[in-house]
Amino acid sequence: MEVKTKNFKNVLLKWYKRNKREYSWRNDSDPWSIYLLEVISQQTQLSRADKYYKKFIKEFPAPKDMATSSLKKILEMWSGLGYNSRAKRMFESSKIIAEKSFDGLYPDFQQLPGVGPYTENALLSFVYNEKVITEDINVKRIISRYFGVKNPKKFIERFSSLLLKNTESRKLNQALMDFGSIICRPRNPLCLNCPLENSCKKYFNLETKSQEKFFGSNREVRGKLIKILLKKGRLNINTLQQELNTDQEKLDKIIKNLQKDGLVKLNKNNLIDINSS
DNA sequence: ATCCGGAAAT
DNA sequence: ATTTCCGGAT
Numbered sequence: 001m002e003v004k005t006k007n008f009k010n011v012l013l014k015w016y017k018r019n020k021r022e023y024s025w026r027n028d029s030d031p032w033s034i035y036l037l038e039v040i041s042q043q044t045q046l047s048r049a050d051k052y053y054k055k056f057i058k059e060f061p062a063p064k065d066m067a068t069s070s071l072k073k074i075l076e077m078w079s080g081l082g083y084n085s086r087a088k089r090m091f092e093s094s095k096i097i098a099e100k101s102f103d104g105l106y107p108d109f110q111q112l113p114g115v116g117p118y119t120e121n122a123l124l125s126f127v128y129n130e131k132v133i134t135e136d137i138n139v140k141r142i143i144s145r146y147f148g149v150k151n152p153k154k155f156i157e158r159f160s161s162l163l164l165k166n167t168e169s170r171k172l173n174q175a176l177m178d179f180g181s182i183i184c185r186p187r188n189p190l191c192l193n194c195p196l197e198n199s200c201k202k203y204f205n206l207e208t209k210s211q212e213k214f215f216g217s218n219r220e221v222r223g224k225l226i227k228i229l230l231k232k233g234r235l236n237i238n239t240l241q242q243e244l245n246t247d248q249e250k251l252d253k254i255i256k257n258l259q260k261d262g263l264v265k266l267n268k269n270n271l272i273d274i275n276s277s
Numbered sequence: 278a279t280c281c282g283g284a285a286a287t
Numbered sequence: 288a289t290t291t292c293c294g295g296a297t
Contacts, residue, residue: 037293038294041293042292043291043292043293045293047285048284048285049293080283083283083294113296114294115295118293119293136294139293181292186292208291209278222282223282
């Protein structure tokens with residue numbers, strides 16, 4: 001398979017220079033800052049994540065500041081972001097980072113809970129300037145459409161070194177993500193204004209999984225449950241059931257999962273609270 | 278393959 | 288009313 005990347009990169013980087021989204025952490029290579037931003041921005045628009053990032057980096061300027069805090073405090077600050085397990089994993093990770101430091105963990109950041117392939121590569125690229133592609137949903141979409149491949153993951157495995165040759169990975173990765181957000185959008189991509197329109201394969205067959213409805217889902221109840229516990233503190237499980245207006249069986253399952261996630265604790269007297277251990 | 282929140286955009 | 292978001296764990 002022959003692949004031309006030179007024009008793709010040149011046009012992309014040129015576009016980026018004039019159109020990039022400006023954020024404070026983009027010119028930052030402090031690993032804790034990058035880590036916080038990346039965890040907060042998982043499945044979250046940057047415009048919204050940035051506000052939370054500022055709040056968190058101010059409250060927890062260093063890993064030890066979070067490590068010595070509490071889950072309740074962190075969940076309160078997290079409120080509105082969703083996927084509360086991220087906050088719990090971030091809390092646990094901060095303890096590990098405070099003890100071992102990022103340089104001590106390098107390059108295997110996936111040993112931190114909540115850090116997977118994407119976030120590891122984000123740290124490697126944005127902090128350590130390693131030649132890796134931060135393969136988020138934007139990058140996959142662009143690669144698939146432009147190069148006409150059904151499996152962008154395989155493509156990147158094969159051609160990442162070519163893509164990053166003579167190129168600062170931080171710059172290319174951020175260019176890809178902004179381009180995917182602004183021009184090569186999931187719906188109604190701006191092909192008419194796209195500087196890569198001529199050479200693009202325009203492969204739009206990347207199947208997207210439509211997600212379960214939020215209304216009436218376990219996710220909705222989980223979110224509400226956490227919110228109630230943060231507001232009212234330790235609560236009897238029957239009182240909680242009345243507040244949530246959920247049937248027993250469903251609530252039992254939800255609480256069981258929340259316990260498994262380490263977010264709540266249920267004692268023998270049927271009292272439930274945010275996990276403080 | 279499925280679960281996991283919630284706000285904003287469309 | 289539906290889709291989207293700089294994913295990760297099981």
